[in-house]
Amino acid sequence: xxxxxxxxxKDGAKPSSAALTKHLLSTLTDSNNPITHSDIYERSDHISSxxxxxxxxxxRMNQKTYWDSRKEKLAQQLPEKPMARECNxxxxxRVYIDGYLAGTTDIExxxxxxxxxxxxxxxxxxxxxxxxxxxLSGSKTHKLLTTRKRVKAHVVKPEWIxxxxxxxxxxxxxxxxxxxxxxxxxxxxxxxxxxxTQTIDGPKEC
Numbered sequence: 001x002x003x004x005x006x007x008x009x010k011d012g013a014k015p016s017s018a019a020l021t022k023h024l025l026s027t028l029t030d031s032n033n034p035i036t037h038s039d040i041y042e043r044s045d046h047i048s049s050x051x052x053x054x055x056x057x058x059x060r061m062n063q064k065t066y067w068d069s070r071k072e073k074l075a076q077q078l079p080e081k082p083m084a085r086e087c088n089x090x091x092x093x094r095v096y097i098d099g100y101l102a103g104t105t106d107i108e109x110x111x112x113x114x115x116x117x118x119x120x121x122x123x124x125x126x127x128x129x130x131x132x133x134x135x136l137s138g139s140k141t142h143k144l145l146t147t148r149k150r151v152k153a154h155v156v157k158p159e160w161i162x163x164x165x166x167x168x169x170x171x172x173x174x175x176x177x178x179x180x181x182x183x184x185x186x187x188x189x190x191x192x193x194x195x196x197t198q199t200i201d202g203p204k205e206c
Contacts, residue, residue: 089165090118096127100134101158109158116165130155132178155179 015023028036095113097106097120109131110120121127130153160176 088117089168089170090116090161092128093118093170094121094126094128095119095161096121096124096130096153098124098130098132098155101131102133104158104162109161112161112165116161124153127153129153129160129173130178131158131161133157135178 024033024035027033031037090113093113095109095118097109101109113120124130132155154173155178156173156176157178160171160173163176164171
């Protein structure tokens with residue numbers, strides 16, 4: 001670096017930012033140029049961040065390659081012969097984990113779902129079930145309720161997975177729904193408001 005900026009140094013004076021920028025852009029082919037010939041990649045500890053935490057990456061890879069590698073590692077952690085009672089409970093179930101899961105971790109939940117014959121997706125698109133223990137935002141709820149899909153995803157709590165496996169069959173999703181149906185409440189509030197208005201105004205004379 002010192003050799004690279006040497007031409008800019010005059011009487012030991014520090015070069016201006018404008019002069020340094022101009023010099024960098026005009027010497028992009030120079031082997032000492034820190035922009036085009038940086039060795040920062042080789043000197044860095046590469047981290048691939050995922051929902052489950054941080055893992056050290058061996059080399060740079062695209063997103064598809066990363067998830068394929070991650071899926072393979074997850075499969076290697078599973079028992080070779082899962083219990084017959086559990087292996088097909090979640091057959092044809094495609095799970096997407098959206099946010100916080102109470103009482104468990106997403107790593108453990110992915111292991112459980114895979115063990116029970118289900119699949120874990122890394123995007124909500126194509127999922128049959130969305131797992132979450134937290135209240136979804138209004139925009140997310142509206143999108144899930146109004147999106148026109150051939151198969152709408154069930155937004156359920158993680159207990160639906162564990163209870164279904166324990167029961168040996170898929171339990172009704174409505175008992176584990178993470179989205180509260182506000183239709184009845186809104187109708188009740190509307191009629192209550194109308195009743196209050198009539199009471200305050202009193203009967204109208206003809």
